[in-house]
Amino acid sequence: MLSWILALLLALIVWFLATAYFWLIKRKQKETQLGLNALAGMHWREFSLIVRRAMHERRGLQDVPDETADSREPRSDFLMHDGPQRWLLSCKHGRAYRIGTAAVNELGAAARLAGARGGILITEGKVERDGRIAAEKQSVEVLDGPLLWPLLKPYLPGDMEARVEAGARGEALRRISIAALGAATLGLMVGLGSLTAGLEKEWAEDETTVAAPAAATSAAAQAPATADAQPTAAATPASAAPGTAENRAADAALPAMEANPDNATLDRYQQELSRKVATHPGVASGIWLTRQTLAINRTGEIDTIWPLICEEVTRYPALRTVRIQLNPRPGVDEPVRWRQCTTL
Incomplete structure (x- = not known):
């Protein structure tokens, strides 16, 4: 159950991050793209009108009357002023423009000839890097693509602005829906993966539990008897004498569970034996080094x-x-001895 809860949390986090990215970032990028396409599709005269209106309301610039110019002819340059200063406004209408150094230098020269303080270059296209460097030197302000759309968006016809926003919103919702499916798939895969891993672990533990008693018995059968096992066994009490008929009969009479216990029971037996051995005089402690080796500190x-x-x-x-x-006594120079009470 915990694995499925974690998988659900992971899916929700992934979907939340994807939603924030597509709505806050990609939607605005898509809106800018669609908005510039809409601006580029406008008639030249309509485009020049909303540009001059935006400059008037946002920058406080007014048209400088030009009695020599024919108002019926399309114009790309407009001389505007904010009082004492004049500015030459140049519009490059269309998304295909890639403006470089030459066009910027030309605008700067035209502004100086017109007695303007500088120029303002407006285009739905893009001003290249060298053009921006030249603009700084020529006192030309650049308003291209991503900078132009926020400036002109409020002055678009209402139906055009609504279409642009609806298109960007629809694209964002489509991507968010795809992200939701992807997040759900990811959560499902993580949950199934965790479940499969848990089942495999349980199967491995079951196999280990079944195999452990047999392995312990096999290891005990293969353990070599030490050289002094037989003489010492002769000194044990009759009730513990190795290989006697009484011991064999007692072993056969014991339940199978006790003669071949599971891991938990065997652990309990070993702990009990360690405690009981340590209670006898002359024995400091009994410590299990392995399943088949008991170390006695005497x-x-x-x-x-x-x-x-x-x-x-x-x-x-x-x-x-x-x-x-059998470890040597503290302070006594003795070797370590190994013995067995009973051999198979």
Whole structure:
């Protein structure tokens, strides 16, 4: 259940980020593109009118009367003023324009001849990088593509502005819908992947649980008997004597669960044996190094504590054949000894 909750949260986060990107960024880019296309499709005279109206209302510029110019002829340059200063406004109508240094230098020269302080270059096209560098030197302000649309948008005819916004909004909603399907697919794949991984882990744990007792028995059968196992076993109590008929009969009489326990039960047996061994005099502690090796930290003689250790070990059929590592006493120069209470 947790994996599906995480997959749902992941899908929601991905869809939220995609929605924010498509609505806040791509929608505005699409609106600018459609708006410039709409401006480029306008008649020249309509375009020049909304440009001059925008410059008048936004910049406070007024037309400079030109009695020599014929108002019926299309014009691309307009001389405007804001009081004491004049500006030469140049319109390059169309999206195909790629304006470079030459056109900018020409506008700058024309502005100086007209006694203007500088020029304003307006186009739905694009001013190249070298043209922008030249514009800074020529005192020419550039209003191209992305800068022009926000300036002229409020002055478009109402139906044209509505069509542009509707087109951009529809494109954004279409992309958001596709993103929702993608996010749902991603969440489904993550959820199924987590579920599959969990099932595989459970299967692996089940196989390990089934195989562990058999592996423990096999390892115990293969564990070599040490050289001194037989002499020491002779010293153990009769009840723990290896290979006796009584022990074999007792082992056969024990339930299968105790003779071949699962991992949890075997862990419990080992913990109990460690505690019981440590209660005998001469034994400091019993620590399991592996499933088949019990390390005894002793303070007494081996011959004294060994019968006590074997008495506890042989109480557990699953642990009778474990190897006992007898560590040297503290401060005594003795070797490490390995013994077994019972051999197969």
